Amino acid sequence: MVEREPSKLGVAGSNPVSRSSPFPSRKNDSRTAGARGPHRGTARRVRPCCVVISVGFLCAGVPSAAQAVPLATRDVATHNQRGVELSAKGQHREAIAEFERALSLAPSHPVVRRNLAHAHGNLAALLLREQVFQEAADQYQAAIELSPKEQRFYMGLGVAFLALREMPQAVEAFRQARDLDPQNVEAYRYLGETYYRQGDPKEAVRTWEEGLRIRPEDQELEQRIAQVEGERQVHERYEHQTGHHFALRYVGEVPEELGGEILELLEQAYDEVGYDLNHYPQDAVEVIIYSDADFQRVTHLPAWVSAAFEERGSRIRIPIRGIRQATDLRALLYHEYTHVVIRDVTGGKVPTWLNEGLALIEQRTPLDGAVGTVRQLADEKKLPSLGALNGSFVKLTGPEASVAYAVSYTAAKFLVERWSRWDAQRLLRQLGEGLSFEEALEETTRLTLPEFEQEWREWLVRGY
Numbered sequence: 001m002v003e004r005e006p007s008k009l010g011v012a013g014s015n016p017v018s019r020s021s022p023f024p025s026r027k028n029d030s031r032t033a034g035a036r037g038p039h040r041g042t043a044r045r046v047r048p049c050c051v052v053i054s055v056g057f058l059c060a061g062v063p064s065a066a067q068a069v070p071l072a073t074r075d076v077a078t079h080n081q082r083g084v085e086l087s088a089k090g091q092h093r094e095a096i097a098e099f100e101r102a103l104s105l106a107p108s109h110p111v112v113r114r115n116l117a118h119a120h121g122n123l124a125a126l127l128l129r130e131q132v133f134q135e136a137a138d139q140y141q142a143a144i145e146l147s148p149k150e151q152r153f154y155m156g157l158g159v160a161f162l163a164l165r166e167m168p169q170a171v172e173a174f175r176q177a178r179d180l181d182p183q184n185v186e187a188y189r190y191l192g193e194t195y196y197r198q199g200d201p202k203e204a205v206r207t208w209e210e211g212l213r214i215r216p217e218d219q220e221l222e223q224r225i226a227q228v229e230g231e232r233q234v235h236e237r238y239e240h241q242t243g244h245h246f247a248l249r250y251v252g253e254v255p256e257e258l259g260g261e262i263l264e265l266l267e268q269a270y271d272e273v274g275y276d277l278n279h280y281p282q283d284a285v286e287v288i289i290y291s292d293a294d295f296q297r298v299t300h301l302p303a304w305v306s307a308a309f310e311e312r313g314s315r316i317r318i319p320i321r322g323i324r325q326a327t328d329l330r331a332l333l334y335h336e337y338t339h340v341v342i343r344d345v346t347g348g349k350v351p352t353w354l355n356e357g358l359a360l361i362e363q364r365t366p367l368d369g370a371v372g373t374v375r376q377l378a379d380e381k382k383l384p385s386l387g388a389l390n391g392s393f394v395k396l397t398g399p400e401a402s403v404a405y406a407v408s409y410t411a412a413k414f415l416v417e418r419w420s421r422w423d424a425q426r427l428l429r430q431l432g433e434g435l436s437f438e439e440a441l442e443e444t445t446r447l448t449l450p451e452f453e454q455e456w457r458e459w460l461v462r463g464y
Contacts, residue, residue, distance in 0.1 A: 076106045083115060092123035117147035124156055131349050132434035133163040151180040151187075158190055163347060165283065165314075167198040185211045185218060192224070197313055199286070201232045227298075234294050245270045245281075250289035253320055262287070265330050269337040273362050278425045281344040285337070287316040295319035304398040307332055309339035311348050316340070331363035338362040346431040353389035354437075356405055357412025358424065370406035371413075377403075378460040386411055386453055414456045419445060 083098035099116035106112060124139035137160035143153045158173035171194050178187035188211030195204035205225050212221045238249040239256070243263040250259050266287060274280040290298065299317055301308055306322035309315070316336045326332045338359040342350055360367060377383045384407060393404050416424050423444050430440035438449050445452060 073106075076102045076109065076112065079105070080112055080115060083119065087115075087119055087122060090126075092119055092126060095119045096123065113146050117143045117150065117153075120146070121150070121153055121156070124153075124160070128156060128160060128163075130434060131163070131347060133160045133347065135434075136160040137164065149180060151177050151184065154180065155187065155190065158194070162190075162194055162197070165197075165344075167194060170194045171198070183214055185215045185221070187211075188214070189221065193312075196228060199313075201228050205229055205232075231298050234290070234298065235288070238288070243267055245284055247284055247286045248289070249286065251291045251294065251320060253291065254289050254323070258323075259289075262289070262329070262333065265333045266337060268330075269334045273334060273338050273341055276362060276421060277338070277341050277345065277358075277428065278422075279341050279345050279428075281340060283314065283344075285314060285316065285340050287318070289318050289320060289323060292319045292321050301394055302398075304401055305394065307336050309336050309343070311343050314340070314343070328363075328365055331365045335359045335363045342428060345428045349431050349437075350428070351386070351390045351437055352392060353386050353404075353408040353411055354415075356393070357408035357410075357415075360405065360409040361412055361416065367406075367409055370409050373403065373406050374410045375460050375463065377407075378457050383407065383457060383460075386449070410460060411456055414459050415445075418455070418459065 079098045079102035083095040083102065086092075086095035086098060096116065096119045099112060099119055102112045103109065103116055120139045120143035124136045124143065127133075127136035127139060137157055140153050140157035140160060143150065144157065147153065154173045154177035158170045158177060161167075161170035161173055171191065174187055174191035174194055178184070178191060181187065188207050192204040192207035192211070195201075195207060205228055208221050208225050208228075212218055212225070215221070235249055238251055239254070239259065240250075241248045241256075241259050241263055244267060246263060246266045248259055248263050248266075250262075266285075270280065295301075295317065296319075299305075299308060299310075306325065307316065307318040310317060316333075316339075318332070318336070322332065323329065336359070339355060342355050342358065360370075374383065384403075386407075389404055389408060393401050396404060412424075415427075427440050427444045430443060431437065435443065441452060442448055447455065
C-alpha cells in the first residue's frame with residue numbers, strides 16, 4: 001500500500017518486505033499479515049510492510065525555501081528525507097535513527113511519527129523473515145506505540161509472539177488486529193491457530209467459524225475446522241493421566257499400568273535429555289497414544305512412521321502399533337521428547353538431519369547397522385549431502401527414510417564426538433538466537449558446511 005500526504009511536496013517511498021510464518025505454508029500463498037499468511041482467491045492483502053513519506057513545505061512568493069522556512073523546520077525535513085531514502089534502500093535501522101532525529105525536533109509531526117512507525121514495521125518484517133522473533137516483537141511494539149491503529153502491526157506482533165510461544169500475548173495481538181478490521185479473515189485464522197496451539201480447540205473452532213461466516217467459500221477454514229473438531233472428538237473418548245511435565249491421553253487398548261509406565265519414562269526423559277542438551281522446557285507436553293486408525297485419520301502420515309512430534313500443537317503422537325512394535329519403549333519416548341527440547345531451544349529453525357540425528361543419539365540404543373550402511377555409502381561415494389536432508393522426511397519411502405535416518409545419526413555423532421556435547425548445545429542455542437545454520441556451525445566448529453561434510457566423510461571411511 002502506498003500512502004501520500006495530501007498537499008505536501010515530496011515523493012512517498014515504499015519498501016515491501018516478505019516474511020516467513022510459523023504457520024504451515026500453502027500453495028499460491030501471497031498474503032502478508034505480519035507474516036506470510038494463508039488466504040484464498042482474491043482476498044484482500046494485509047501488508048505489514050510500510051511506506052515512508054517525504055515531508056515538503058509549500059513556499060510561495062519567496063526566493064527560496066531555505067530563506068522562507070525556519071532552520072529547525074528545514075532540519076526536520078532533512079532528517080525525514082534521509083530516513084525516506086535509507087528506508088527505500090532497506091537500511092531500516094539507519095532510517096529509524098534519522099526519523100528519531102526528526103521527531104526530536106518536531107515531536108507531534110504526524111508524517112514523521114507515521115514514518116518512524118513504518119520504519120519500525122519494516123525492520124520487524126525483516127526480523128520475522130530472519131526468525132529473530134524477540135526483536136521483531138520489540139520493533140512491532142515500538143511501531144504500535146507510534147501508530148496504534150495499524151492492523152498489520154498487530155498481525156506481525158501476534159506472529160512474533162506465537163513463534164516465541166508466548167500464547168496470551170499472541171492472542172491479545174490477534175484480537176486487536178481482528179477488532180481493528182473485523183472483516184479480515186486472516187485475523188480469525190491466526191487467532192484460531194493460536195487458540196489451538198494454546199490447547200483450546202473449542203475456542204479455535206469457534207473463531208474459525210466466525211471467519212467462515214465472513215468468507216463462506218474458504219475451503220481451507222472448513223478443512224481446518226473439520227480436522228480439529230474430529231481430533232477433539234477422538235481425544236474426548238480417550239483415557240488420560242497427568243504427570244509433572246506431561247499430559248498423557250491414550251486409547252482404551254492401552255492398559256492403565258502401561259500409561260503410568262509411559263509417564264514415568266517421559267519424566268526420566270525430561271531429566272536425562274534435558275541434562276544432555278542443557279535445556280528443560282517449561283510448558284507441559286501432551287502425549288497421545290492413538291488407535292492405528294485414529295492416528296492415520298489425525299496425522300495422515302506414512303505407514304512407516306511409528307511416532308511423531310507435531311510442532312504446531314507441541315504434541316507427541318504415537319499409534320498403538322508404535323508401542324506394540326517398540327523393542328525399547330524408552331528409546332521411542334526419548335527420541336520424540338528430544339524433538340520437543342530441540343524445538344524449544346531453536347524455535348524449530350534446525351536442519352532435519354541434525355534434529356533427527358541428535359534424537360537418535362538420545363535414544364541411547366546401539367545403531368551399528370546404521371553406521372555400517374552409511375560407511376558403505378561413503379566407500380561407494382553414494383553418500384547424500386547433508387543439504388539434501390534439511391527438509392521433512394515424511395515424503396520419503398520407508399527404505400529412503402531408513403537411509404536418511406542413518407546418515408543423520410552418523411553426522412550428528414561426528415559432531416558430538418569430534419567436538420563435544422557442549423558444542424552441540426551451543427550450536428542449538430545459536431540457532432535459537434537467530435544465526436543461520438551455516439553461521440552457527442562455523443562459529444562452533446570453525447568449519448564451513450562443505451568442510452564439515454568433507455571431514456565427516458573421511459571420518460566414516462576411516463572407521464572413526
